[in-house]
Amino acid sequence: MKYYDKLIFELSRPGRKGYHLPADCYGVEALKEIPSDLLRKEDPELPEVSELDVVRHYTNLSSKNFGVDTGFYPLGSCTMKYNPKINEELAAMPEFAALHPLQPAESAQGALELYYNLQKALSNIAGLAEFTLNPYAGAHGELTGLMVMRQYHIARGDEKRRKVIVPDSAHGTNPASAMVAGLEVVEVKSKPNGSIDVEDLKPLLDDTVAGIMMTNPNTLGMFETEIMEIARLVHEAGGLLYYDGANLNPMLGKVRPGDMGFDIMHINLHKTFSTPHGGGGPGSGPVGVAAHLVDFLPNPRVKKDENGKFYIENGDKSLGSISSFLGNFGVMMKAYAYILSLGKENLKNVGPMATLNANYIKESLKDDYLLPIEGACKHEFVFDGLKDKSTGVTTLNVAKRLLDYGFHAPTIYFPLLFHESMMIEPTETESKETLDEFIEVMHKVAKEAKEDPEMVKQAPHTTLISHPDETTAAKKPVLSYRQMKG
């Protein structure tokens, strides 16, 4: 196929049209009644293209992308599982897609029931009292959850509690969310095996602690076995436990965050519950809380009355609003469809199979790649680069070489605990055959690194573009077509 690299603007021809709207039959010229000072002086430069131009252009662009449907996507911490097709179809049903968020509740009972049912299902899966589905993404859920944490302390008149404890291995979003929520971040150290150092935690637990943020399993894919002790200590100190749901997938069917003592959590529907990542959103980041925190959840909330009718309520103890309306409803529909498709019989197998897949890759590759932490991982694990460090081939080189073989790269250089981190998460939706192919290629790359390190360092070799000049892009940023034309 021919290499395609035109911009839509470069297809533009004056006078060409890609739309057709009805004729104006109102006999009014409203725009003429608006004072000219309030009108735009100079037209924006938008493309003038035909419908076919648009269809071919974006179809061509799509072929320059790699998605889960293209191939294996072992991106650690991102849970790139299969996105079921029927979910896309159901979410597009006009009976939902054409609902105005402010139309009367009595005319949107089906949508409210879906929101309510999903909220209930997530509460049961998480072992918590209630959920809000309003947050738009994982980071937005974190922010919302931390607002709940602060609102709880404010409502108790204990405003000095501003300190939130975050493990040094945590994803960068955790401390950033805490900062936005007006909390101060204190880091707790990890032990060499990546778990929280309880001895390091104890002195941090004074009466200024609002809570602690954790993932379990942690960012190394290892279960925090001292979780019950940590929960006891934090609760005794008057703090709350926040669960970052980024790593919830391996817990499905095995452990509920609420049962581990967590008071607040967010779930990434676009990870654990199969909704597509969309090239960077839209996601959805529902937040669940234990019973004593329910009143602080953000407005608006969906409730059910004694007659089984659903309604929208704005509570007066709520932390406020964090979204325009009820969140990314279209995304919720897909997660709901996924939960019903798996049902109680299969949802419980998600965690075990995701864990089996991860351990299978780990054990198959640890001869060639450096495994810093032994023992059973959960849904993901981290290699500290190639075992043989003499070749000079880095994790970045291996990642790029994988692209040549038709695989997406793992998450690289995260977590920060190791110099050459390579984080691999296969998810439960991948078959043994796919894993075997990946394992074979990873062995092959390790062999190449020994035999022809320069070739691996120059990878990728077969992608449409390679070695983009990122330095110039950052030094002299060109962010639009107008800037590009100069």
Added chain:
Amino acid sequence: MSNRYIPHTEEDIKAMLEKIGVESIDDLFADIPSEVIFKEEYDIPSSMSEIELRRHFKELADKNENLIVFGGNGVYDHYAPSVIPHLLERSEFYTAYTPYQPEISQGTLQYIFEYQSMICELTGMESTNASMYDGATSAAEAMFMMVASAKKKNRVLISATLPEHVAKVVQTYAKFHGVDLSIIPEKDGVTDLEAMKEMLGAGDVAGVILPSPNRYGIIEDFTGVADTIHAAKGLMAMYVDPSTLAVLRTPAEWGADIACGDGQTLGMPMQFGGPYLGFLACRQSLIRKMPGRVVGVTTDGSGKRCYVLTLQAREQHIRREKATSNICSNQSLMALYATIYLSLLGVKGLREVNTLAADGAHYLYSRLIESGKFHPVFDKPFLKEFVVKTDLDINKVNEHLLRHGIMGGVDLGDGRVMFAVTEKRTREEIDNLITLMLEA
């Protein structure tokens, strides 16, 4: 174990356990204290086939009513050309992650670059990011940008005419982040500019957020406002409806430093509240204070033009608690939606959308006033949305309309009601709306 989304056969599991060197799956969870292991069944329905799933969704769908929409208040029933959903269904787009590997993500990176180009064209701004969650959160981020730019100043003003759902979210973010937020009062449906001047007097204001059109659909006159704000060493942000920017004076033309808003008006399904598209754009000098992903053009090793995520040093995953925002993923696929919409319509199509909507709205407005049951509230210019006062019982009127499959105007209290008209409404629908309201 096997299910249509979980492919493991008993044989696979056996072989894999053998390779790992454990007896059973449970052995992989042996490190978990038994007291936290979940031993019950999930309290969720049994697994559904596609046939049963479709039936369940149809049952829910039948409890919804698709109405002829005359309400707006931030969400508008604009038309989406059928091309858009077809292209969005290209799974190479929707099953991709954030484009961290540029070599295999040029599709996503290029459409974000095109999206950024179009947002800059519409707003007149020089820079923008790859999108935000929604309009309300983009306004909150604009507030943070202004505070971060002002160094020591921590006070932000918002107009009382900012749409209500936006103001609420900005207030929540301000409360928790510790931004000193004050509301500029309104006068005759628009921002009280005299009051604003006074509030700027102390010199402690980092920035001001002003809307266009405002929460009543009014196009406010901000002549001289940018100079006033800049003289007080503050920044000016505008919350705008991007669809209207084909015809209305742009944030850049008003002298604003930041533009934000919601892209729902670019033909996106109303979808009961989301997903929509937040956007945030600014002058070049503020780019390093802007949150979120940014795509730039560059060349690859062989000199080919290509696109990469750039200026990442600003972002949360690098700066951690020193970041000014926590946003990472955004609404990328909705940015593609907006890009395709704007490509199809072009400036002429977008102008036609505005003309049809505004003509319909003005026609409805005149007919309502003529009826004698509705009265003007503000004598101010508007486009597709306006407020009138009525002697009728709005609740009763709206219930009557609902029985006829119509979403009436939004009740603003005190007998005030706000109507919106888009290019999807017809003259017959408007005439019918009036007849039904008068007979209610």
